[in-house]
Amino acid sequence: xNVLARLKPEQRPGGCDQPEVLxxxxxxxxxxxxxxxxxxxxxxxxxxxxxxxxxxxxxxxxSAAGVMIFAEPRFATAIIEDRDLAGLADxxxxxxxxxxxxxERRPEIKLLFLVGSCxxxxxxxxxxxxxxxxxxxxxxxxxxxxxxGSGIETTFTQGExxxxxxLVPDLPEASNDTGRSLLVAGALPDIVxxxxxRLFDALGVGPVxxxxxxxxxxxxxxxxxxxYLLAQPFLTDTARALEERGATRIAAPFPFGEKGTTAxxxxxxxxxxxxxxxFDDVTRSGRERAIQAVxxxxxxxxxxxxxxxxxxxxxxxxxRFVNSELAMTLxxxxxxxxxxxxxxxxxxxxPEGVLLSEGQDVDKQLDRCRAAAPDIVVCGLxxxxxxxxxxxxxxxxxxxxxxxxxxxxxxxxxxxxxxRPLNRKGRLRV
Amino acid sequence: MKLTVWTYEGPPHVGAMRIATAMDGxxxxxxxPQGDTYADLLFTMIERRDKRxxxxxxxxxxxxxxxxxxxxxxxxxxxxxxxxxxxxxLVGASCTAELIQDDPGGLAQGLGLPVxxxxxxxxxxxxxxxxxxxxxxxxxxxxxxAGSAEAVMAAKQAGPRxxxxxxxxxxxxxxxxxxxxxxxxxxxxxxxxxxxxxxxxPMGVTPSDLxxxxxxxxxxxxxxxxxxxxxxxxxxxxxxxxxxxxxxxVNATREFIDEVxxxxxxxxxxxxxxxxxxxxxxxxxxxSTYLTGKRVFIFGDATHACAAARVAREEFGFEVAGLxxxxxxxxxxxxxxxxxxxxxxLITDDYLEVERHISDLQPELILGTQMERHxxxxxxxxxxxISAPAHVHDYPARYSPQMGFEGAxxxxxxxxxxxxxGLEEHLLGMFREDFEFHDGAAxxxxxxxxxxxxxQASEEVADPPSGPILVWNTEAEKELxxxxxxxxxxxxxxxxxxxxxxxxxxxxxxxxxxxxxxxSR
Numbered sequence: 001x002n003v004l005a006r007l008k009p010e011q012r013p014g015g016c017d018q019p020e021v022l023x024x025x026x027x028x029x030x031x032x033x034x035x036x037x038x039x040x041x042x043x044x045x046x047x048x049x050x051x052x053x054x055x056x057x058x059x060x061x062x063s064a065a066g067v068m069i070f071a072e073p074r075f076a077t078a079i080i081e082d083r084d085l086a087g088l089a090d091x092x093x094x095x096x097x098x099x100x101x102x103x104e105r106r107p108e109i110k111l112l113f114l115v116g117s118c119x120x121x122x123x124x125x126x127x128x129x130x131x132x133x134x135x136x137x138x139x140x141x142x143x144x145x146x147x148x149g150s151g152i153e154t155t156f157t158q159g160e161x162x163x164x165x166x167l168v169p170d171l172p173e174a175s176n177d178t179g180r181s182l183l184v185a186g187a188l189p190d191i192v193x194x195x196x197x198r199l200f201d202a203l204g205v206g207p208v209x210x211x212x213x214x215x216x217x218x219x220x221x222x223x224x225x226x227x228y229l230l231a232q233p234f235l236t237d238t239a240r241a242l243e244e245r246g247a248t249r250i251a252a253p254f255p256f257g258e259k260g261t262t263a264x265x266x267x268x269x270x271x272x273x274x275x276x277x278x279f280d281d282v283t284r285s286g287r288e289r290a291i292q293a294v295x296x297x298x299x300x301x302x303x304x305x306x307x308x309x310x311x312x313x314x315x316x317x318x319x320r321f322v323n324s325e326l327a328m329t330l331x332x333x334x335x336x337x338x339x340x341x342x343x344x345x346x347x348x349x350x351p352e353g354v355l356l357s358e359g360q361d362v363d364k365q366l367d368r369c370r371a372a373a374p375d376i377v378v379c380g381l382x383x384x385x386x387x388x389x390x391x392x393x394x395x396x397x398x399x400x401x402x403x404x405x406x407x408x409x410x411x412x413x414x415x416x417x418x419x420r421p422l423n424r425k426g427r428l429r430v
Numbered sequence: 431m432k433l434t435v436w437t438y439e440g441p442p443h444v445g446a447m448r449i450a451t452a453m454d455g456x457x458x459x460x461x462x463p464q465g466d467t468y469a470d471l472l473f474t475m476i477e478r479r480d481k482r483x484x485x486x487x488x489x490x491x492x493x494x495x496x497x498x499x500x501x502x503x504x505x506x507x508x509x510x511x512x513x514x515x516x517x518x519x520l521v522g523a524s525c526t527a528e529l530i531q532d533d534p535g536g537l538a539q540g541l542g543l544p545v546x547x548x549x550x551x552x553x554x555x556x557x558x559x560x561x562x563x564x565x566x567x568x569x570x571x572x573x574x575x576a577g578s579a580e581a582v583m584a585a586k587q588a589g590p591r592x593x594x595x596x597x598x599x600x601x602x603x604x605x606x607x608x609x610x611x612x613x614x615x616x617x618x619x620x621x622x623x624x625x626x627x628x629x630x631x632p633m634g635v636t637p638s639d640l641x642x643x644x645x646x647x648x649x650x651x652x653x654x655x656x657x658x659x660x661x662x663x664x665x666x667x668x669x670x671x672x673x674x675x676x677x678x679x680v681n682a683t684r685e686f687i688d689e690v691x692x693x694x695x696x697x698x699x700x701x702x703x704x705x706x707x708x709x710x711x712x713x714x715x716x717x718s719t720y721l722t723g724k725r726v727f728i729f730g731d732a733t734h735a736c737a738a739a740r741v742a743r744e745e746f747g748f749e750v751a752g753l754x755x756x757x758x759x760x761x762x763x764x765x766x767x768x769x770x771x772x773x774x775x776l777i778t779d780d781y782l783e784v785e786r787h788i789s790d791l792q793p794e795l796i797l798g799t800q801m802e803r804h805x806x807x808x809x810x811x812x813x814x815x816i817s818a819p820a821h822v823h824d825y826p827a828r829y830s831p832q833m834g835f836e837g838a839x840x841x842x843x844x845x846x847x848x849x850x851x852g853l854e855e856h857l858l859g860m861f862r863e864d865f866e867f868h869d870g871a872a873x874x875x876x877x878x879x880x881x882x883x884x885x886q887a888s889e890e891v892a893d894p895p896s897g898p899i900l901v902w903n904t905e906a907e908k909e910l911x912x913x914x915x916x917x918x919x920x921x922x923x924x925x926x927x928x929x930x931x932x933x934x935x936x937x938x939x940x941x942x943x944x945x946x947x948x949x950s951r
Binding site for chain 2: 026027028029030031032033034035052054055056058059060062063064073076077078079080081082084085089091094095097098101102118119121122123150151152153155363380381382383384385386388389
C-alpha cells in the first residue's frame with residue numbers, strides 16, 4: 001500500500017518502485033551500534049547501559065558525541081583486560097563483580113542493559129546468559145537485558161534497533177478485551193512524542209503507547225490487537241520481534257515534513273476508520289504551520305543538489321523530504337542498509353533515476369562526491385571538515401539524530417538544518 | 431575487567447594514529463571493524479584538521495569472521511598503497527583484530543609493495559594511547575633509520591660539520607596538547623641561542639626525512655611520553671645525546687637553555703629572556719599576594735603534571751595539595767616529585783578515584799585535563815587545563831604555547847583567569863548577604879554565576895561518623911554558611927574532625943573558631 005501515492009495521486013512519479021541500488025563493500029566511515037546509547041540513555045531515564053568491551057569502546061563513547069557534558073552519564077564500559085582474555089580471571093565472575101559495584105553506586109537504576117561489543121562478540125562471551133543470571137540475582141529491583149551494539153554486526157542506529165528488539169520479549173501481553181491499540185516504535189524526543197500523542201488523541205486513535213518508554217516501569221503492552229507504526233526507519237529487528245508478539249505494522253512513509261507526517265498519521269487514522277473530514281480538521285493547523293515553515297526554506301533550497309553519505313538509515317526518508325518538499329535534487333542517497341519493505345512508501349516517492357547506494361567504500365564514494373560537486377553534502381563528523389576544506393558545504397548527519405525533526409512542528413527545523421550550512425557560507429567573508 | 435566511566439587515554443592504535451596523522455607521506459592500514467573509524471573525528475573535529483587521517487580501516491564484519499579476514503586485509507593494504515602512494519606503510523590491528531590474530535605485519539610484507547612496511551604490535555588489552563604513540567614512533571625511527579646508520583656514522587667520523595650545532599626536536603604529534611605552538615616557541619628559543627633544528631618529528635615530517643635523523647648532533651625530547659624510547663635508540667645508534675629538561679615554566683626553560691648549551695657546546699649563551707618573560711614580575715606584583723599558598727590539585731600526563739607542580743610551587747607561590755598522573759609508564763618521576771613536596775602521588779587512570787581524591791582534598795584550584803574540568807564544575811572549584819585529554823576549545827586559534835618564556839606567560843594568564851581576584855575575594859567575605867557579593871557569586875570577570883555545588887561536595891566529604899554522632903547547633907550551622915563556599919567543605923570537615931578528636935558531640939560557634947585556629951595555616 002502506498003499511502004503517499006493515494007494521498008496525492010498527481011504527484012506520483014512514473015514507475016520507480018525498484019530503483020537500482022549500488023551495493024558497496026569497503027571501508028565504512030560510520031559509527032557502530034554502541035553510539036545509540038548516547039540518546040537512549042537520555043530517553044529511558046532509569047536505564048543504564050554497560051558496554052562489555054575494550055578501551056576503544058569507552059573512548060568512542062566519550063569522543064563520539066561530546067557526551068562529556070554529562071557529569072554522571074547512565075552508561076559505562078566494563079573494559080576487558082589481558083587477564084580476562086588469558087583466562088586468569090573468570091570473565092563471568094568479573095562481570096558479576098562489576099555489575100554489583102555499579103548497582104551499588106547507582107541504586108536508582110531499574111533496567112540494566114549489558115551491551116555487547118566487537119571484542120565481546122569475537123571472544124564469544126555469552127552476555128545473554130549473563131543477563132539472565134544477573135536478572136535472577138537482582139530482580140525485582142533491576143531487570144538485566146542484553147543486546148549487541150558491536151561494529152561487526154551493527155551500524156550506528158542499528159544499536160537502537162537491537163536495544164528495542166531486546167525489550168520486546170519483556171513487554172507485557174496486551175489483554176484481549178481492551179481492543180485495538182497503537183504502538184509507536186522508535187525513540188523520539190519527549191516533545192515530539194507529546195505532539196504525536198495529542199494528535200492521535202484528537203483523532204480518536206488509541207490507546208497509544210511508545211517504545212521505548214521514558215521509564216522502564218512503563219513498558220507498553222503488545223499483542224495481536226496491536227497495530228504498530230515505525231517512527232524510525234532503522235527498526236528491522238524490532239519490527240520482526242513485535243510481529244512475533246502478534247503486532248501488525250501499519251505501512252506508512254516516515255513522518256518528516258508536512259507530507260510525510262500527514263501520510264504517517266493518515267495510515268493509522270485509516271486503520272481506526274477516522275472520518276476524512278475529521279482527519280483534515282485535526283491535522284489542518286499542523287499541516288499549515290509545517291507548509292509555512294518549510295516554505296521559508298524552500299525558496300533558498302529549491303534546485304540545490306544534495307549528496308547523502310550513509311549514516312543513520314534516515315537517508316531515504318530525508319531524501320524524500322528534501323526532494324519532494326524542498327525541491328532539492330538528489331545526487332546520491334547512500335544508506336548503510338536499505339530495508340525495501342519499511343521504506344517502500346518513501347522509495348516510491350524518489351525521482352526516477354536517483355542513485356541509491358547501500359554499504360560503503362568511502363574512498364570511492366568521496367571520488368563520486370567530488371565529481372558530482374553537490375551544493376550540500378550530508379556526512380559524518382570524520383568527513384565534514386576535510387570536505388569543507390575542499391570547498392564543499394556540509395551538514396553533519398549526526399545532528400539529524402540529535403535534533404527533534406519528526407512531525408509538523410519540527411518540519412521547519414528540519415528544513416533549516418539543510419539551509420544553515422548554505423546560509424553560513426553566504427554570510428562568511430573570510 | 432574494569433568499570434570505566436571516562437578514560438584518560440584511548441587505545442594504543444589511537445596513539446599510532448597520532449603519529450601517522452602528524453606525518454606526511456605515511457599511510458596506516460589498520461585491521462579493524464566498522465565503528466573504529468570514530469577515531470577520525472578526534473582529528474577532524476577536536477583538532478579541526480582539514481584532512482582525513484591517513485588511515486585505511488579494513489572494516490571486517492561478523493560474516494567475514496568465518497571466512498577470510500586476512501584476504502580482506504591484503505586487499506585493503508594493496509588498495510591503500512595504490513590510492514595514496516605513501517613513502518612507507520604502517521600496519522597493525524585494533525583491539526578486535528588483535529583477537530582474530532591475522533598478523534597484519536606478515537600479510538603486508540608478503541604483498542611485496544615497493545615501499546618500507548613498518549608493522550606495529552600494540553597490545554590493546556594491556557596498553558594505552560601514549561604508549562602506542564611512543565612504540566609507533568620508535569618502530570618508525572628504527573625501521574627507517576637503521577639502514578643509514580653506517581653511512582651516517584662514517585660521515586660523522588670523517589670530521590665535524592661546519593656551522594651551528596644542530597638537533598632534532600622529538601615528540602610533537604597530532605592531537606597533542608599545544609604541540610603546534612610549543613614547537614614554534616622552542617624553535618625560536620633555539621634559534622636565539624644559536625642552535626639549528628635539523629628535523630622536527632613526527633610533526634610534519636615524511637618517512638624519508640626520518641631516515642636522516644641520525645645526521646643531527648643531538649636530540650631534544652619535548653614529550654618524553656612519546657619520544658623518550660626513540661631518543662634512547664638514537665643515542666645508542668648515532669651517539670646523539672638527548673636533552674631531558676622539558677621547558678615548561680620560567681625556571682625549567684632557563685635550565686633547558688643551560689642543558690642545550692652544554693650538550694651543544696655553546697659558550698657563552700646569549701640572553702634570550704629580556705622583555706619576553708612577564709611571569710616573574712606578574713607573580714611579584716603585589717596584587718598577586720592573594721595567590722599565596724592557594725591549595726592546588728594537579729593531574730595530567732606525567733610531563734605536564736610534574737612541570738605544573740613545579741611552576742605552581744616556585745613561580746606562583748601555591749601549595750601543591752595533590753599531584754597525580756594517568757601515565758603509569760612515568761609514575762616513578764611523579765612519585766619522586768610528590769615525595770619531595772611531602773605528599774603522596776596519585777597514580778591512576780580511574781576518573782572516579784581522581785574525583786574522590788579531589789573531594790577529599792577540597793583544593794582551591796584544579797590544574798588538570800578535561801576530566802578534572804568536569805569534576806571541578808561539579809564541585810564549583812576553579813580549574814585550568816594543563817594536559818591532554820583536551821576538548822575542541824583547548825585547541826585555540828591564537829598562539830598559546832605551554833613551553834618557553836611565552837609559554838610561561840600563557841600559563842600565568844590561564845591559571846589566574848579562573849580565580850577570584852584578591853580584593854573581590856575579600857569583599858565576598860565581608861558582605862556575605864549582599865545581593866551581588868553573595869555566596870555562590872562567580873568571579874566578576876567570568877560572567878554568569880557558576881553554580882556552586884558546595885553542599886553536594888561537602889556531603890560527600892563529610893566522613894561517615896565513626897563513634898559518637900556530631901551535631902551542629904543552629905548557630906554554628908549559620909556561622910558555617912558565612913564561610914566562603916569554596917572552603918566551606920574543608921571548614922566543615924576540619925571542625926568535625928577537631929570536635930571528634932576532643933570527644934565533643936555538639937558543634938558550637940566556639941568549636942568552629944577553635945578548629946579554625948587549630949588548623950589555620
